[in-house]
Structure formats: C-alpha cells, structure tokens
Amino acid sequence: MPESLPRGPELDKRKAYILTTIVYEYIATAEPVGSATLTQKYNLGVSSATIRNEMAELEARGYLVQPHTSAGRVPSDTGYRTYVDRLMPTESLASEESDRLRIEFARAGRAIDEIVEQATRLLSQYSQNLAVVVAPSRDRQTFRHLQLIWLADRSVLMVAVTTAGVAEQHVIEPLVDVDPDELTRASNALNRSLSGKLLAELDRAAVADALAETEPPLHASLIDGIIAGFAHARRPEERRILFGGAQHLLDQPEFRDFKKLRSILDLVEEQRTLYNVVLDSIERGESTPSVRIGGELELEDVSECSLVAIPYRMGDRSLGVLAILGARRMPYGRMMALIAATADNLSQHLTDVELP
Amino acid sequence: MPESLPRGPELDKRKAYILTTIVYEYIATAEPVGSATLTQKYNLGVSSATIRNEMAELEARGYLVQPHTSAGRVPSDTGYRTYVDRLMPTESLASEESDRLRIEFARAGRAIDEIVEQATRLLSQYSQNLAVVVAPSRDRQTFRHLQLIWLADRSVLMVAVTTAGVAEQHVIEPLVDVDPDELTRASNALNRSLSGKLLAELDRAAVADALAETEPPLHASLIDGIIAGFAHARRPEERRILFGGAQHLLDQPEFRDFKKLRSILDLVEEQRTLYNVVLDSIERGESTPSVRIGGELELEDVSECSLVAIPYRMGDRSLGVLAILGARRMPYGRMMALIAATADNLSQHLTDVELP
DNA sequence: CTTAGCACTCACTTTCCCAGACTGCTAGCG
C-alpha cells in the first residue's frame, strides 16, 4: 500500500487546468486522453513530457484512471466530482434554446398529467439522455373540494379535488341506504372544515371532527368509507415514475455493451430502486441541481452512469423530482442548465394551472 | 425469372410436417435448421437427403429462406403465416399459470389506470417481450354524472364522471359571476338528460338541448365552457400508450444489433405509428388475437418483428387494445394463449369496477 | 421415390502479426 497522497484543494493552477482539459476532451470524444493530444489541441505552453509527469501525479492522487498501460487517461469519480464542484464553468442555455423550450412547454394543455408528461418528453429530447420524472406527490397537495355523489342506495362515489385537480375517486358502499341530501350535507361539512389543508393532514381524526356536528349523524360505515377514500388518495408510497428517451442510451459508446444496457433497463423496469435514488439526490429545500457521479449512486452495475436531479414545485410546495440519467461522461454544465430551466418551466406551469 | 410455383394449400402431409418442425425448432434455438438436425431430433422416417429435396422445394415455394449457401433454413413470413394459420396446435395456458395470472391481477386496486398498468406489467412479464397497451378510449365510455363546482366568482370546476370513473376535470371561466345554486341546477339538468349516453355523443347540440329549459337561462359563456369541457374529455386522438418490458428485447439474439434495437425503441418513443399499427391489427369485433408477422406490419426497420394484438372491454364496449411486440421468431401459440387470457382478466376486472 | 456418397461452399474461429498510441524513465539543459 503506497503512502496516501494528499487529496483535495491542493491542485495547483496547472494541474487544475490539465484536469479540466482532460474531462472536457473526454466528454467530447469518449476516447482516453493522451499527453500528445493535450499539447496539440490546447495551448499549455509546456511539452508533452511535462504533461505526462503531471498526469502521473493526478493519477496517483486519484483524479485520473488509466484503462490500460498504453492508453491515455480517463477521469475517475473524484476527477469528475472536482470538475463539477470547482473547475467547470457555469453554463446557461442559449436564449434561443430556452425560448424554444418555453414555447414547446406551452403546447401541453392544462391537465397536470399532460404537463408532467410533456416535461418528461422535453427533458429527454433536449438532454439526449434518459429522463426520469417522479410524478407529483399527492399528499403534498392542498385539498380543495369534496363531492359525494349518490350512485345507488348503497353506493356512493367520492370525488376529492385538490388545487392540482382531481386527486381521487373512490366508491363507498355503506351498510345502510343513504339519500342524496344527506350526502350534500356531509360534503358541505367536510368542505367547510377541511378545505385548504394538505391531503397528508386528512386523517381519521380530521374527518371525524369535521363530521361530528352533522345532524342527523352519518352512519359509521359511510364515515369509514370517506376516511378510507382519503387514505387511498394520500398513499405516498405509490408514486408513478415516468421515463422518456431510453433510445438515446444507444448513442453512447459506453452502452455498446448489452450487459450495461440491460442493467439500466432493468433499473427502469424496477422503479423502486430508482425512485429512492432520485429522491435521495434531492436535499430538502435545495433548488439547484444535484449531481451524483458513478459510484456515488451506490448502485451496482450502473457505475458508468451519473444522475442529475432537481425538484419541481406547485406554488411553494415541492411536488416531485426531475432527473437525467446518462453516461458518467455527460456534459454536466449543459445538463444542469437544462434541467434547471425545465424545472423552472414546469413549476411555473403547474403554479399557473393551480385552482384558486 | 423461374416459372412461379404453386403456393397455398397444396402442401402434402410430409411437407407440412417438415415446415412445422422447422418453425418449431427455429423458434426454440434461433439457429437455422439443417436437414441433419431434423432427421436426428425428429422422427421423420426418411433420410436427410430426402429432407433436403423437400426443403429445396419448400424454399422454391417461398416458405423457407436460406441465410447463406452453407446454412440451414429459416422460415419466411409466408412460412410463419402458414404455421400460425394452419399448422400450429392451439395452446392454452397451464392452469397453474393462469391461476397465478388471475391472482396477480387481483393485486391491482380498483382504479382504471392502475388496472391497465398492472395488465401491461403482467403481459410483459409473462410474455418476456415488449408489451404495448392502448389505454381506454374516453369517447366510448358512458357518461354517469356531472358536477359543476363553484371555485370563485368567475371560476367553475367541471368534473365529468363516467362509469369508468372520473374522465375529466376542466376549469371554466365564465364572463359573468355565477352562484353555486345556478351551478347545481345546471348540473342536475345535464345529469337528467345526458346520463347513460356515450361521451362521444355529448356534442354541442346535446348539451344545448339539455340546458334549454333551465330558468333563468345560463350565460352563454358558461354553456360554451361546458361544451368545451366535454369536447376535451372526448378527444379521441390523444390516447395514451403504455409500454413495459423493453429490456426483454435484449435477451433475443436477433436484437443483438444496435440498429434493430434502435428502430424498435424509436418506434416506442414515437407512439403515433405504433398506435396506428396496433389499432389496425384489430378487426372490428374480433375477440381472438390477431397476428401480424414481419413485413405484414408494413413498417420499415422492424421486419424482424411480429405483433400479437387483442382488444379488451368494459362491459360490452371495446375500450382499447393489448399487444405483444417481439421477435418474429416468437412462440406464437403461447403468446396468443397468454394475451387472450390477459385480455379476459382485464376485461373482467374493468367490468367489475364499472360504476352502476 | 428414396438414399448413400461426394464435392463444394461459405461463415465462423483461431492464430498470428504488425502498426500505432501511449507511457515511464533517463539524462541533459537552462
């Protein structure tokens, strides 16, 4: 075991520049970068031999990796991480591109699902990578209106509307006949006391409280049905994940290998794992893109991938997450600018269509 | 140009058996089938030389193809077609498997979306192929209930419920203030005259008729809003397509070629084309699986694929289509049995959860 | 009509070899 060399901030200016250039070049070409390439294509002012010495040290310090003895160097997770955190210039979208994005966004209608689907499509299209989108959480939505609809003597349809639109319909089958007037009274009572609360708050106690003073009292089986309906509407564990643009993976040379491709597609199919990783990527309240590189994902078989994620909002509530999953060798600056712009557009649209 | 040889039903018993065996063997092994393999593995009672003569004739008649001079034979589109239509034994699922399918179906809840998603998942899982599902059409659903909900003075939420659940919510912004009572009267009038009709029938005239006798008359802008709401709910052109199990394609040797894989994934992404093909596959009223083999799909770049499709129902209305897209070399008998069973389960469940 | 035998074809695999791309090291220079 060689003595561990210092890591971290002590990269002198030249080493930093060399690392930057290698990451840049490798992202562009997908080929390991050699010392000669660097001196030829970039103005370094020193010979390739000097670069070789520097590269050897960068490798010893863990920023670079050599695929095999007679190849150039490739950035390691640490190399990319340093690049992303400290070396990379901040990019923003060309105004033309950001205009186009905004216009295409406007094409989606006013339905939440449609808007989120459009976001997925656009994100994958513009990023040329796999887009992963966690659909709006239900329990963070604000309850707006309840309607109990009489279907038959022992059959009631409960429709719960949040400010994001209809969240839930649920058939209740009470043990006694109910009549429409009774249902109207119950609906009104619930609307009066619960309107404006988060779905997450509408538990058994809240519903029972709201209905406590109804005269004549509702039958317990109907109340239970309403409670079950809210519980079902809330269920935070089952959130849909949308995907788009899997075919772009085929364009990356790193996925010209069926095993790697397979592990990504399996991940997509499984959903659960990816769901957790995407949520993990978002620190509470952070509204800048979070980046996880290669091994940082802590997923087997996808150490060749990176994930860029950012939350989106409706009003001031964070509802879900956008993410880009792609080769570790991705243009991080562009991806971060793109996903931030997409999240902005999405949040803006969702906020616009929120019910009063 | 050689004189064209007779096609069609004149395959004698032995030729039919040889063709059957070749298709069977090729489906199992994915390797071109040679005369020696046939005599060794199957009891044909004649020598390989005889088989060679027969195979040469089957090829001349268009049932078989030889990938190259020194290889065995592979079925052509015609070969598969003959196999599927006239030679293949009808399969049905093992009762154990069909039980398992039924049980897993029951795990989905009572929401239409959930049920259809579960069908997609199960179909891809059991078929080990790409499942393509056209989500329930809206305009074939039966209108059950309308609710106009007062949100603010010039803002009304319209919720349309079909027997399949909530079909549409739509914000109407009338040009005058409205009050809740007015909305209740309008809701009642619409429910009285329109309940039980198909969404497709709820056009401008139907709505105007239903509201004709309301006193005092509703403001035109509100009526227009309601009409627009129904129109939006109907829109038959925008039907969601669900996919599942793309990763299974990677298991087929015929897709160990990035170009072919790419064309299929592109097809998935595009949706429109696939949507048309899948719908085309279903003759009106047919309730047996339809099969389209290779070139019969009339799609470039996917001549290596076949599609098996079948409609599903809610009650007696056909709502959408299930399909399996896979390699042309697929076990047709099993796929047909499987998709029929899946469609049965799906139709059954949808019918069960239909509102009274 | 069937079959044994045979010559022929052609894809696939293995082996081998070479060119090329890099590196690390050393020794000399400013």
Next chain:
DNA sequence: CGCTAGCAGTCTGGGAAAGTGAGTGCTAAG
C-alpha cells in the same frame, strides 16, 4: 529544480491467413 528530448517498452485493435465444420446440391444406384 523544473522542463524537455529521446527512447525503450507495453498494450490494444485490426487485418490477413488458415483451418474447421455445418450444410447443401447433385448424381447414380437401389
């Protein structure tokens, strides 16, 4: 003391050459 030119060494990837084997079509005889 850092920088550089030069050189030897290493490894990959591609391409040619050669051998292997599966499979065919044809012929002639049963």
